[in-house]
Amino acid sequence: MQIQDPRERRRIVSLTPLIDVVFILLFFFMLASTFVQWRSIDLGLTSPEGASASVEGAILVRVHSGGLDLNGRPVALEDLSAAAGRYLERRDGQPVVVQADEGVDLQRLVDVFDRLVAAGAEDLSLQGGTRP
Amino acid sequence: MKLSKPQPRRDTEDYILPLVNIVFLLLIFFLLAGTFKAPDPLEIEPPQSRSEKQAETQGPLTVLLDAQGRLAIDGERLEGEALQQRLAERLAAEEGGVVRLKADAAVDAGRILEVMERLRSAGAQEITLLTALRTG
Numbered sequence: 001m002q003i004q005d006p007r008e009r010r011r012i013v014s015l016t017p018l019i020d021v022v023f024i025l026l027f028f029f030m031l032a033s034t035f036v037q038w039r040s041i042d043l044g045l046t047s048p049e050g051a052s053a054s055v056e057g058a059i060l061v062r063v064h065s066g067g068l069d070l071n072g073r074p075v076a077l078e079d080l081s082a083a084a085g086r087y088l089e090r091r092d093g094q095p096v097v098v099q100a101d102e103g104v105d106l107q108r109l110v111d112v113f114d115r116l117v118a119a120g121a122e123d124l125s126l127q128g129g130t131r132p
Numbered sequence: 133m134k135l136s137k138p139q140p141r142r143d144t145e146d147y148i149l150p151l152v153n154i155v156f157l158l159l160i161f162f163l164l165a166g167t168f169k170a171p172d173p174l175e176i177e178p179p180q181s182r183s184e185k186q187a188e189t190q191g192p193l194t195v196l197l198d199a200q201g202r203l204a205i206d207g208e209r210l211e212g213e214a215l216q217q218r219l220a221e222r223l224a225a226e227e228g229g230v231v232r233l234k235a236d237a238a239v240d241a242g243r244i245l246e247v248m249e250r251l252r253s254a255g256a257q258e259i260t261l262l263t264a265l266r267t268g
Binding site: 029106 | 151155162163236
């Protein structure tokens with residue numbers, strides 16, 4: 001009589017190919033997925049001709065290579081939120097115009113926008129400044 | 133003399149199963165946490181902001197602007213007249229004239245203003261600047 005040796009029992013499904021496939025899937029999802037959380041800042045478009053109407057009574061923030069001016073007075077980026085907040089308190093929905101000189105990169109502009117939005121600015125627009 | 137008992141040889145499966153468990157967990161994490169979309173034709177490192185306003189990832193017209201100042205729209209790089217024409221076409225079909233601008237953090241303000249001017253002349257009324265959430 002032949003008795004089967006229990007040690008010789010083989011698994012029906014081998015694990016190794018399964019793991020291979022799972023690894024490949026893992027790499028695919030790791031490389032193909034993005035985790036950037038997008039945020040947005042709304043900017044109004046001011047036309048150069050009709051600018052005077054929208055600019056009237058607006059808060060003017062000038063961003064130049066050396067720093068920031070708020071309504072003509074130099075201000076540090078850290079103090080911008082508080083300083084702009086004082087102007088915005090006086091009148092609700094006051095437009096804020098950001099004038100950017102050439103040579104200023106977008107990250108700096110976005111930092112400025114961030115602070116203005118934090119101060120309660122609702123009507124933001126971007127304009128060209130003086131050319132160097 | 134006392135000898136330690138030889139350990140019974142364990143099956144390789146016993147070592148591999150925890151590994152497979154972890155890999156499965158990672159797989160499910162990436163499946164659920166990641167979002168998928170077609171890659172952009174331009175490589176863009178968005179500026180970071182603390183803006184609370186969430187941007188819709190799907191939706192209206194998105195204009196891409198990379199660090200070298202190149203423009204792309206609808207997943208296609210376009211220049212000059214062709215771009216202007218496409219913008220006008222797309223904006224005519226769009227209500228409200230909202231354009232989303234996905235620009236690189238290193239783009240010069242002068243170039244942004246140039247692009248904004250082009251968008252305005254093509255009929256855009258409002259621009260939504262896309263930024264990434266600042267981490268840390």
